[in-house]
Amino acid sequence: MIRKFIKYSCILMLATNVFAGGDDRDEQANIEEEIAAFEAQLEAELAAQEMIAEMIAEQESAERLAEFQAKLEAEKAAAAASTAAYQSQVEYDKKVAELMEQLALEKELAEFEAQLKAELAAQEMMAEMIAEQERAKRLAEFQAKLEAERAAAAKSTAIYQARLQQEQIIKDNQARLEQEAVEREIAEFEAEFEAEYAAQQAKLAEEKFEAEYEAQQAELAEAKFEAEYEAQQAELAEAKFEAEYAAQQAILADKAAALAAAEAAAKFEAEYAAQQAELAKERAAAAAALAAAEAAAAAQVSLSGSASVSYDDNGSAASSTSYDADITITSSVGTVGGSITTLTASYDMEGASLATTAVDLSTTIGPITVAADMHQTDESNLDDGDGDLIADTDDTGITVSLAVPVGDATIGLDNSGNVTVSGTFSGVTIAHTIKDGSDKTVGSASIAGMDISLTNDGGSSTWSIGTTVSGVALSLDSENDISATFGLAGNTMTVSHVGARAEVAEDATNYSTEAAAAYTTVAISRSLTSGATLSATYSTADDSLTLKAAVAF
Numbered sequence: 001m002i003r004k005f006i007k008y009s010c011i012l013m014l015a016t017n018v019f020a021g022g023d024d025r026d027e028q029a030n031i032e033e034e035i036a037a038f039e040a041q042l043e044a045e046l047a048a049q050e051m052i053a054e055m056i057a058e059q060e061s062a063e064r065l066a067e068f069q070a071k072l073e074a075e076k077a078a079a080a081a082s083t084a085a086y087q088s089q090v091e092y093d094k095k096v097a098e099l100m101e102q103l104a105l106e107k108e109l110a111e112f113e114a115q116l117k118a119e120l121a122a123q124e125m126m127a128e129m130i131a132e133q134e135r136a137k138r139l140a141e142f143q144a145k146l147e148a149e150r151a152a153a154a155k156s157t158a159i160y161q162a163r164l165q166q167e168q169i170i171k172d173n174q175a176r177l178e179q180e181a182v183e184r185e186i187a188e189f190e191a192e193f194e195a196e197y198a199a200q201q202a203k204l205a206e207e208k209f210e211a212e213y214e215a216q217q218a219e220l221a222e223a224k225f226e227a228e229y230e231a232q233q234a235e236l237a238e239a240k241f242e243a244e245y246a247a248q249q250a251i252l253a254d255k256a257a258a259l260a261a262a263e264a265a266a267k268f269e270a271e272y273a274a275q276q277a278e279l280a281k282e283r284a285a286a287a288a289a290l291a292a293a294e295a296a297a298a299a300q301v302s303l304s305g306s307a308s309v310s311y312d313d314n315g316s317a318a319s320s321t322s323y324d325a326d327i328t329i330t331s332s333v334g335t336v337g338g339s340i341t342t343l344t345a346s347y348d349m350e351g352a353s354l355a356t357t358a359v360d361l362s363t364t365i366g367p368i369t370v371a372a373d374m375h376q377t378d379e380s381n382l383d384d385g386d387g388d389l390i391a392d393t394d395d396t397g398i399t400v401s402l403a404v405p406v407g408d409a410t411i412g413l414d415n416s417g418n419v420t421v422s423g424t425f426s427g428v429t430i431a432h433t434i435k436d437g438s439d440k441t442v443g444s445a446s447i448a449g450m451d452i453s454l455t456n457d458g459g460s461s462t463w464s465i466g467t468t469v470s471g472v473a474l475s476l477d478s479e480n481d482i483s484a485t486f487g488l489a490g491n492t493m494t495v496s497h498v499g500a501r502a503e504v505a506e507d508a509t510n511y512s513t514e515a516a517a518a519y520t521t522v523a524i525s526r527s528l529t530s531g532a533t534l535s536a537t538y539s540t541a542d543d544s545l546t547l548k549a550a551v552a553f
Contacts, residue, residue, distance in 0.1 A: 114230050121226065125219050136208065137471050141488060191540075194520075208470070301331045305349075308550035315543035325349040326357070340364065371399045385514035387504060480518075491526045517541075 165183070305327035313319045327349055332342040341363040348355040359375040373396050380388045401414040409423035422431035428445040438458025445452055450467040464477040472486040480499030485492065497520045504513035519541035527533050531553075537546045 118226075118230065129216060129219075132212065133470060136212070140470065144488065144493075212470075300333070301329065304328045304330070304553060306550065306552040307349075308548055310546055310548040312546040313544055317542070323350050367404055369401045369403065371401075373397055373399075383511040385512065387510050387513035389510055390508075488524070491524050494521075494523045494525075496521045496523070 305325070307325040308323070310322045310324075311319065312322070325348070326346065328344065328346045330342065330344045332340055341361070344358070344360045344362075345356070346358040348357055356375055357377075358373075360371065360373055362369065362371040364370075376394060376396050379392055381390065381392065382388055399414055399416075401412055403410055403412045407423075408425060409421055412420040412422070416435070418433055418435040420431060420433045423429070428443060431442045433440040440457045441455070443454045450465055453464045455462045462478045464475065466473070466475040468474070472484055475481075475483045479501075481497065483494060483496040485494045487493075498518060500518040501513075501516040503515040506512040519539060521537055521539045521541075523535055523537040525533055525535035532549055532551045535548045535550070537548070538544070539546070
């Protein structure tokens with residue numbers, strides 16, 4: 001295009017010269033030579049320009065390549081920086097997680113230290129209380145031992161005096177009547193003294209218990225205040241920690257989104273592993289339960305029994321020695337997951353041959369229990385004042401009962417038509433039996449450290465209360481029976497008072513029962529390392545002392 005422009009410019013100049021100065025061929029030839037030279041120079045310049053353009057294009061291509069490579073290197077550097085930033089973020093999150101775990105551990109340690117302090121304080125308080133109880137118990141044991149020694153000395157003196165009086169009675173029949181009067185007065189005095197002493201001891205024990213209870217309440221109130229203060233401090237620290245933790249969680253929330261996928265995968269793997277572990281535990285538990293069921297269903301035979309020998313001086317009557325030996329055979333068999341059938345047979349072994357005392361067979365079929373009494377007991381039928389049966393009764397038979405759980409209660413029905421509803425509600429156990437003629441209700445509960453039992457059978461109510469005070473187990477029932485059991489120098493001592501019994505008139509099935517006066521027993525027993533148990537029992541009913549050695553297996 002440039003070349004054409006030059007040609008047109010030359011033609012225009014030639015035309016201008018022709019019109020201006022006429023025809024000049026020489027000049028025209030020079031001009032043409034100049035034009036040719038100019039065109040040659042122009043072509044050389046154009047070739048050079050094309051070469052320069054190609055060089056420039058190559059240079060631009062090289063620059064673009066360099067720029068592309070530089071851009072690629074920059075992108076690689078940016079990617080490396082991004083990867084490094086991601087790795088740094090992962091490390092940061094890991095450090096934050098470790099920091100949070102450390103903070104949680106420190107919190108748990110602080111809570112554990114606070115709990116430990118409270119428990120140590122409670123243990124110290126309990127140790128002090130136990131020490132006080134031990135001192136009181138030792139003092140009571142010393143006083144009891146002292147009183148026992150005094151009573152033994154008084155009893156020995158009384159026995160010695162009685163022997164002297166008996167000798168005097170043998171020598172002089174007239175003095176016998178006077179001596180009997182003296183003995184009655186001594187017995188009445190001893191009974192009155194024992195009653196007054198028991199009342200004084202009960203009053204002292206009650207006053208001591210009230211003082212100890214007030215001291216314990218004061219100590220418990222102080223310990224409760226300290227525990228509440230420490231709990232408030234722990235709650236404030238926990239609230240501050242939760243606020244700081246919430247702020248950190250808000251900062252880490254955006255960063256945690258990038259790791260959600262990885263955490264989800266890790267969580268899935270952890271849950272899968274936990275499920276596998278739980279399945280393994282369930283399989284192991286099922287195997288253990290199956291083994292236990294197989295062991296319970298296997299045929300088994302067990303023996304148990306007891307034996308004893310007793311010497312009773314029978315007070316003023318002739319002394320006697322008695323023996324007793326019993327054995328019980330229990331055999332059972334069943335199926336895994338099914339019912340167990342049990343046969344129980346008991347025998348008296350003293351004498352020339354075994355004497356059967358009981359044979360019972362029982363089995364269960366779902367909620368149904370079938371029991372068979374296969375032994376006919378030969379009852380005493382003597383009218384000797386202890387309420388024996390007038391005529392023998394057949395006590396063998398089969399009992400079929402049904403027990404169905406309904407919520408917290410169980411409803412039972414037997415073949416005689418008796419319906420029993422039983423269950424435990426808010427710590428109170430109640431059983432009510434609906435039967436022909438008279439219903440029966442039994443209730444029991446533990447309230448403020450006391451075990452209380454109530455029974456109403458056909459309108460006649462009985463009750464009993466049991467508790468433990470300063471290591472002494474006390475019981476009282478509606479028939480004025482009282483007992484106290486406590487340890488004494490490695491032995492177990494039981495003092496019991498049996499209330500008077502009124503006469504029971506004869507009815508259609510039983511002879512009458514004579515009235516009985518109240519009496520008191522004192523029993524001391526000790527378990528030996530050989531497995532035997534020795535006991536000595538004194539009863540005021542007939543002024544007798546009974547020594548007994550017994551063993552059970």
